[in-house]
């Protein structure tokens with residue numbers, strides 16, 4: 001299949017529909033696709049430090065992909081601070097915790113949160129991928145495996161920090177996106193995270209979003225600082241996907257329980273996020289992801305969620 005024919009190709013972009021509509025929740029999962037089978041792309045959002053805006057990046061990136069016509073699954077894999085449900089404005093009945101215990105089917109856990117976007121909610125501190133029993137692993141693996149032809153993109157919010165499950169989730173994805181802010185601690189911790197991904201998980205390419213910046217010039221400067229460390233000390237290449245401005249509308253959208261892309265579609269953050277999503281869509285190499293989802297889960301389960 002040629003790249004242009006892919007459903008995520010920019011040429012098939014429908015105009016974004018930003019009109020407010022009620023949040024629809026339920027257990028309906030997308031139909032199996034009549035489109036030719038292409039494995040979904042797995043994009044992991046991670047960071048060295050918490051509180052840099054990762055969960056909002058994951059949620060709004062999912063919505064931006066959906067504006068391109070993609071069917072997107074968001075997995076809340078931040079096992080410490082699972083809060084994608086709050087950003088998405090939904091109150092899940094079941095979470096991944098009941099799924100891995102085999103108490104519910106994946107259809108009962110998934111929530112249709114927005115047009116084209118489904119959420120597999122996480123559960124803070126309730127389960128630990130690193131210590132799943134064999135049965136629990138099988139439950140999780142087969143549940144997500146059964147979904148692989150129903151989604152075009154899987155966005156994983158992995159949580160932050162080296163030495164956590166975040167590293168395992170991130171290293172197993174095809175696209176690894178590290179979110180970094182201008183604070184020196186954030187840059188230092190982003191470098192630490194990338195170092196672990198490169199030295200322990202053989203990752204060679206990392207994508208970077210600079211966030212909470214005052215200007216694109218500041219975003220570029222933060223990226224250059226991080227890139228100079230990486231190119232000096234590590235055998236890896238970094239790609240700057242773009243900058244997200246510090247935008248007071250973001251916090252308002254979280255208070256409303258409506259992702260900023262929908263709540264304030266013309267806010268500077270929303271515009272910048274759409275540009276970043278378009279860049280990811282353009283970079284997506286369909287040929288590069290044959291079996292990407294299976295590989296993702298195999299790698300993840302083999303390492304027990306650990307680097």
Ligand SMILES: Nc1ncnc2c1ncn2[C@@H]1O[C@H](COP(=O)(O)OP(=O)(O)O)[C@@H](O)[C@H]1O
Nearest residue numbers: 050051052053054055056212245246247250251
């Ligand atoms: N670009 C931004 N502009 C303004 N505030 C932001 C921005 N990104 C994040 N924030 C603030 O930081 C808070 C934490 O964001 P969140 O996405 O939950 O971070 P993380 O998942 O990395 O811990 C948000 O609720 C919001 O108030």
Ligand SMILES: [Mg+2]
Nearest residue numbers: 054055078081
């Ligand atoms: Mg978070």
